[in-house]
Amino acid sequence: MTDTRAGNPIVAGVDPDPGRRMALAWAADEADRRRLPLLLVLAQNVPTRGYRPAGGRPSWEEWNEALHATGDRVLKEAVAFIESRHPRVQVSGLLAEGHPAWVLREQAQHATEIVLGSWHLSALQEMFTSAAVALPLVAHAPCPVVVVPESEHITQQPPYFVVGVDGSPRSAAAVDFAFEEASLRGAVLRALYVWHAPPLGVLDEDAAVQECRRILSETVAGRTAARPEVELHHEVVRGHPVQVLVKASEHALGLVVGTRGHGGFAGMLLGSVSQGVLHHAHCPVITVPLAHDR
Numbered sequence: 001m002t003d004t005r006a007g008n009p010i011v012a013g014v015d016p017d018p019g020r021r022m023a024l025a026w027a028a029d030e031a032d033r034r035r036l037p038l039l040l041v042l043a044q045n046v047p048t049r050g051y052r053p054a055g056g057r058p059s060w061e062e063w064n065e066a067l068h069a070t071g072d073r074v075l076k077e078a079v080a081f082i083e084s085r086h087p088r089v090q091v092s093g094l095l096a097e098g099h100p101a102w103v104l105r106e107q108a109q110h111a112t113e114i115v116l117g118s119w120h121l122s123a124l125q126e127m128f129t130s131a132a133v134a135l136p137l138v139a140h141a142p143c144p145v146v147v148v149p150e151s152e153h154i155t156q157q158p159p160y161f162v163v164g165v166d167g168s169p170r171s172a173a174a175v176d177f178a179f180e181e182a183s184l185r186g187a188v189l190r191a192l193y194v195w196h197a198p199p200l201g202v203l204d205e206d207a208a209v210q211e212c213r214r215i216l217s218e219t220v221a222g223r224t225a226a227r228p229e230v231e232l233h234h235e236v237v238r239g240h241p242v243q244v245l246v247k248a249s250e251h252a253l254g255l256v257v258g259t260r261g262h263g264g265f266a267g268m269l270l271g272s273v274s275q276g277v278l279h280h281a282h283c284p285v286i287t288v289p290l291a292h293d294r
Contacts, residue, residue, distance in 0.1 A: 007036070011107045013100055013116035013133065014042040014078045014093075016070075021081060023117035023148040026284060028082045028089060030146075033184045036112055037090040040078050042071050043103035044095065071095045101136040108141040115146040118278070134278055138259055138287045144177055146254075148284045155283075156251035160188040163256040164245050164273065165234075167193075167215040170258030174288040178256040179223050181286070182230045187253055191220055191234040194241040212236045242276030249277075254284040 012027035024040070031038040044067060075093035082091045096103045100116075108114050116133060138145050163178035165171045175191065182189040193216040195209055213236050224232055237244050249255035259274045274287050 008110050008112045009037040009039045010034070011039045011041060011104065011111040011114050013104055013114070014040050014075060015117055016042070016074050018074070018077055020117055020150050022150050023115050023146075024078060024081055025085065026146060026148045027113075027115040028085045028091075030113065030115070031089045031091075032086040034112065037092070038082060039107065039111075040075060040082070040091065040093045041104060041107055042075050042078075042093070042095050043098055043100040044068075044071050045097065045099050068095065101133045104133065104137055105140050108137070108143050108145075111143050113144045113146055114141055115148060118147045118149050135275065138274060138278070142289060144286055144288045146284055146286050147278055149282060151282065153283055154251060155253055158188055159185060159253050160190055161185075161254050161256060162190045162192060162245065162249040162252045164241065164258070164277075165191050165193045165216050165219050166241075166258075167219060168258065170288070170290050172219055172258075173290055174256045174258040174286075175219055175223060177286065177288045179227045179230055181254065181256065183227050185253060186229075188231045188233065190248060190252075191216065191232065192245065192248055193234075193236045194244045195236055195238050196240055197238070209236055209238070241273045242280065245273070245277055246280045246282075249281055249283050252283045254286050255281050256286045256288060259287040259289055 010027050010031040012024055014024070027038055027040075030036075072095060075095055079091050079093050082089060094107075104114055104116065114137060116137070118134060134145070134147050138147075161178050161182050163171075163175055165175060178189055178191070181187070193212045195212045197205065216234050216236060220232060220234055224230070237248075245255060245257070255277055257274045257277060259272075274285075278285050278287075
């Protein structure tokens with residue numbers, strides 16, 4: 001896979017809570033492996049957690065000054081965390097005004113990846129709270145978006161990635177990126193084609209599954225030659241795509257899926273495999289847009 005964004009930074013969204021550092025750790029490790037700079041972004045459109053005005057409600061100027069002072073402190077602490085984890089990584093901070101989804105979307109135009117945290121909000125919470133960042137960002141970002149859960153996640157040895165394949169161009173882009181990640185980490189790659197029977201059934205189920213195997217084999221063909229160091233396992237599994245992928249990635253380093261990109265509000269309401277795994281996966285989820293969107 002030729003990275004047309006080579007040299008562009010990894011961009012990570014900063015949570016004001018200093019106890020939530022899983023996404024920053026992922027971003028720091030990724031920047032170190034790829035030898036890329038890391039940009040930490042803190043977007044403020046409400047008072048930052050920890051700010052408590054004294055002596056009644058301050059004037060707008062006082063409130064704004066205090067808000068930015070708190071943001072600067074949070075950013076400096078985040079930068080210090082990265083520097084202690086990976087001293088070689090070139091790290092900088094950006095304090096921006098606006099909704100985090102919009103701020104990160106702007107930064108995504110010149111990023112290799114966007115990394116942010118997740119707290120397993122319900123679908124309703126994701127859609128209607130000010131913390132809803134992942135879904136609109138995944139829908140519009142022209143680069144891969146990594147959503148890292150803050151809850152503890154136990155990986156399995158040997159380490160592995162999971163990638164979903166469905167024969168579409170967007171899943172081919174996901175496969176390319178999954179091979180790249182597995183190579184960087186010395187991990188095994190599991191490529192899964194999930195066959196879900198249509199509501200009215202099929203005349204020949206065995207023939208349908210055999211066609212899935214053909215598509216899966218053609219999708220990974222050539223990539224193994226380009227990345228011989230990556231141990232590949234691929235299989236066709238019957239079931240619902242979200243359930244199968246979430247189960248398969250239970251102890252994975254990450255789950256990689258394609259996304260249509262440039263989706264609208266209606267598309268997010270209807271849901272998709274990428275949105276489903278974002279809500280239910282317990283490992284980091286990497287959504288990859290089509291190459292022409294990037």
